[in-house]
Amino acid sequence: MPTRASRSPGCYNRQVHIDENTVLDVSRGTVTVRWGEESQVLRYNEVDELREAAQGFVSALVEAERHALFPHVCSSCGECCRREDVLVTSQEVFRLARQMGHSDEEFRTRYMREAPTWNPEDGYLKRDEGRCVFLRETSGVLMTRCAVYENRPFSCRAFMPVSPMCVKPPGTLVEHLTEIRIQGNVVAVASDGPVRIEIDAVGRPWHSRMVAFVERVRLEDEARENRFTQVANGLAKILQEIKNDFAVDPTFGKAYRQFMEARGVVNDLAGMVELSEADAATQTALLEGLWQQVRELDQAIAFQDIAPEHPRPSPNGNGRHAEPPPAPEVKAAPTSSLASLTVFPELVLASLVHQGAPAQCSLPLQEHPRLVAPVRALLSLVARWETADVAAALEDENPPCFLCGECCRHYAVEITPTDIARLAQNLNFSEADLIERYTVPGRFSWNEGNRVLRKTEHEGRRQCVFLEHRADGFFYCGVHEFKPGVCAGYLPTNKLCRRTNDAQYWSRQINNILWLFIEGHNAHLCTTQTHLRNLSPILLDLRRRKPALEAASALSHAAQECIAEIVARFS
Numbered sequence: 299m300p301t302r303a304s305r306s307p308g309c310y311n312r313q314v315h316i317d318e319n320t321v322l323d324v325s326r327g328t329v330t331v332r333w334g335e336e337s338q339v340l341r342y343n344e345v346d347e348l349r350e351a352a353q354g355f356v357s358a359l360v361e362a363e364r365h366a367l368f369p370h371v372c373s374s375c376g377e378c379c380r381r382e383d384v385l386v387t388s389q390e391v392f393r394l395a396r397q398m399g400h401s402d403e404e405f406r407t408r409y410m411r412e413a414p415t416w417n418p419e420d421g422y423l424k425r426d427e428g429r430c431v432f433l434r435e436t437s438g439v440l441m442t443r444c445a446v447y448e449n450r451p452f453s454c455r456a457f458m459p460v461s462p463m464c465v466k467p468p469g470t471l472v473e474h475l476t477e478i479r480i481q482g483n484v485v486a487v488a489s490d491g492p493v494r495i496e497i498d499a500v501g502r503p504w505h506s507r508m509v510a511f512v513e514r515v516r517l518e519d520e521a522r523e524n525r526f527t528q529v530a531n532g533l534a535k536i537l538q539e540i541k542n543d544f545a546v547d548p549t550f551g552k553a554y555r556q557f558m559e560a561r562g563v564v565n566d567l568a569g570m571v572e573l574s575e576a577d578a579a580t581q582t583a584l585l586e587g588l589w590q591q592v593r594e595l596d597q598a599i600a601f602q603d604i605a606p607e608h609p610r611p612s613p614n615g616n617g618r619h620a621e622p623p624p625a626p627e628v629k630a631a632p633t634s635s636l637a638s639l640t641v642f643p644e645l646v647l648a649s650l651v652h653q654g655a656p657a658q659c660s661l662p663l664q665e666h667p668r669l670v671a672p673v674r675a676l677l678s679l680v681a682r683w684e685t686a687d688v689a690a691a692l693e694d695e696n697p698p699c700f701l702c703g704e705c706c707r708h709y710a711v712e713i714t715p716t717d718i719a720r721l722a723q724n725l726n727f728s729e730a731d732l733i734e735r736y737t738v739p740g741r742f743s744w745n746e747g748n749r750v751l752r753k754t755e756h757e758g759r760r761q762c763v764f765l766e767h768r769a770d771g772f773f774y775c776g777v778h779e780f781k782p783g784v785c786a787g788y789l790p791t792n793k794l795c796r797r798t799n800d801a802q803y804w805s806r807q808i809n810n811i812l813w814l815f816i817e818g819h820n821a822h823l824c825t826t827q828t829h830l831r832n833l834s835p836i837l838l839d840l841r842r843r844k845p846a847l848e849a850a851s852a853l854s855h856a857a858q859e860c861i862a863e864i865v866a867r868f869s
Contacts, residue, residue, distance in 0.1 A: 318482040322512065324352060325477060327742045329515055340518060343741045351514035353746035356478070358504035359487065360468040363497065365460070368471050370491045375465035376442030378457045379430040385453040386410060388419030393449040423451075469715040469747035480512065537591040636858055638817040641673055648857050652865070659861055666860045672853035679846040680814060680823060680838065681807045687836055691825040692807045699790045703773025704798040706762040707753075712740050715747040717782040724780045736763050751782075816840075816850055 323330040329352065331338045342349035360367070386394065395405035409431055410421035424431050432445040444450055459466075479486040485508065488494040499505045637656075640647040646661040646669055663670050681692060713721070722732040733749055740748030753760040756767065764776040775781055812829055815822040822835040840847040 320481070322480040322515065323477070324356070324480065324744065326475075326744055331515060331519075338519065340515065342743070345518055348514055348518050349741065349744075350746075351511040352744045355504065355507040355511040356472060356475070356744045357468050357746055358507040359478070359485070360471050360475070362503045363487065363495075364466040364468065364471055365462070365464075366495055367487060367489050367493055368466060368474055368491070369458070369460040369493070370489075371466060371471060371474055372459040373464070373466050373470055374442050375467075376429065376433055376435075377463045377465055378454070378461065379433040379442065379444070380425075380428055381430075382422070382425065383413075383453075384423040384430055384451065385413055385415070386421055386423055386451045388417055390449075390451050391419070394446055394451075397446055397449050467715075469745065472745040472747070473714045473716060475744070480508065534588060534591065537588070541591070541594070636854060636861070638815065639854065639857055641677070641814040641816070641853075642812075646673065646853070646857055648861060650861065659864065661857060661860050668856050669853070669860065672849060672856050676846065676849035676853055677808050677811060677814065678804060679843060679849055680811070680821070681804045683838065683843070683846075688823065688838070691823065691827045691833075691836055692810050693827065694806075694810065697790045698806070700795065700798075701772035701774065702795070702798045703761065703765050703767070704794055705788060705790075706765040706773065706775070707759055708794055710742070711751040711762060711782060711784060712742050712748050713737070713751060713782040713784070714743075714745060718747075718749065720780050721777060721782070724777070816853070819847065819850075821846075821850065 317333075319333065321332040323332065327342055329340045329342075329348070331340070340348060342352060391402050391405055391410075394409075395402050398405060398409075400408065406421060409424055411424050413420045413422045432450075434443050434445050444454070474489045474491070475487070476490050476492075477486075477488040483499045483505075484496060485499050486494065486496045499508050635651045636648060637651060638649045640649070644663055646663070646666075648659045648661060650657055650659060661669060663673065680688075683689075718729055718732060718737075721727075721736075722729045725732065727735070736752055737749035738752055740746075740750055742748070742750075752763045754763050755761075756765075762775075764781075766774045766776045768774055775785070810826045812824045812826060814824075815835065819840045821838040821840055823838055824835040827833075828835060838846075840850050
């Protein structure tokens with residue numbers, strides 16, 4: 299029997315218990331508190347005080363431990379360019395001189411001074427007001443840049459950002475954190491270097507900030523609404539949404555699965571009433587309301603012929619599962635019986651028993667046009683199967699973007715200080731002006747320097763301030779070449795993309811199917827991905843999707859008719 303925590307971590311556990319054995323896993327947007335087998339998840343965007351406490355602790359930790367945690371991070375502070383001994387060898391002069399448009403001798407005269415090496419053609423770069431002549435100042439997080447970066451000398455390339463002279467602003471370093479784990483006074487911190495260190499917090503400059511953060515977690519949990527009430531109210535909304543999904547499409551198997559999961563949580567809540575003495579009457583009333591919604595959904599489902607992912611309980615409530623529908627009936631020709639079908643892009647290969655002997659019959663779609671419609675119908679439904687293994691198997695290596703702009707409307711885009719610096723530099727704004735014009739305060743991350751891009755109104759919908767609707771009808775990112783990291787990492791395989799571009803998306807996904815083998819109510823799907831990874835074809839039980847089962851049956855009947863015509867022609 300799964301524990302409450304394993305079924306839905308942090309959703310309806312008892313209050314957190316914080317002592318020396320409690321583990322707090324802090325990430326970019328959440329705090330997960332673990333004690334024994336119980337766990338609780340608290341999100342920053344729900345509680346301002348918790349986010350501020352997390353940001354204060356993380357900033358203080360990064361400030362004090364920056365050299366140990368981030369030896370791999372260069373913040374472009376330019377301190378290494380203020381050295382007096384930036385050496386340029388005779389081999390490097392040629393490339394630098396060509397970039398600057400000088401001859402070798404002119405470059406040496408203008409930019410180099412003598413260096414005490416064994417090669418008289420070597421030299422140090424001259425300095426201008428205490429810095430390398432090629433160092434350029436910028437504003438904001440990326441404080442400097444090198445004018446000859448691509449051809450910079452080896453003495454610059456070999457300089458590692460572990461020197462004490464390196465300046466590492468905490469705002470940019472926070473972006474490189476991946477995990478913080480607190481247990482008692484021991485803090486384990488990981489960065490993307492990858493670097494992982496364990497620190498005894500006692501006596502460290504950030505110890506008081508850590509204690510304040512842990513106390514804020516405890517106080518927040520105590521102040522939160524009763525966990526039972528929270529989950530009950532949330533479930534009521536979920537059940538109503540599922541009911542709406544059924545009203546739109548009663549064959550939507552995913553909605554059925556969600557309903558069964560929600561029903562399981564209601565069962566768990568019923569057990570909690572028995573364990574809880576406080577507010578029993580209120581909890582019982584909330585639970586009765588939930589059961590009423592469940593009963594209404596049960597009644598609605600009883601009159602719908604849906605095809606769930608798993609067999610659903612029979613409406614009579616006796617605990618038995620309804621029997622799955624039988625395999626499609628195949629009407630064979632008098633002298634042949636169809637055993638299986640293999641569907642390829644341009645033909646259907648039928649395996650049959652003809653006059654007692656196994657045989658195969660190739661049915662090109664061009665010669666048998668009656669097969670085209672059922673083949674297309676079946677493949678369209680297979681491409682919409684919506685399970686994780688099928689979705690992964692049908693993905694393109696480089697998925698296309700349909701320029702619908704839906705992701706720019708649906709999501710809040712939180713940008714980092716590095717994103718802000720890059721946007722400001724390319725848009726010719728100061729960072730302060732960009733923040734003022736295009737952003738609002740961040741609310742999802744442990745980095746207090748993060749901001750969220752503003753949304754503007756367009757045709758009654760809110761969208762990212764940089765989204766452009768052009769004359770061709772598509773939507774474009776106005777900062778695409780230097781867009782924020784969270785946008786650059788977004789892949790158009792998201793379900794949001796699929797729903798918005800259903801017709802185009804699924805028709806293109808069909809192109810990734812190599813073949814589909816159908817035998818009875820089972821289908822075996824082979825795609826480009828499964829083939830390249832040497833994986834077995836994916837088994838699909840067509841009984842779980844009634845439309846797919848009907849399409850397979852229609853294809854089988856059409857194939858049998860074609861085979862009967864061929865047999866008659868040669869009889």
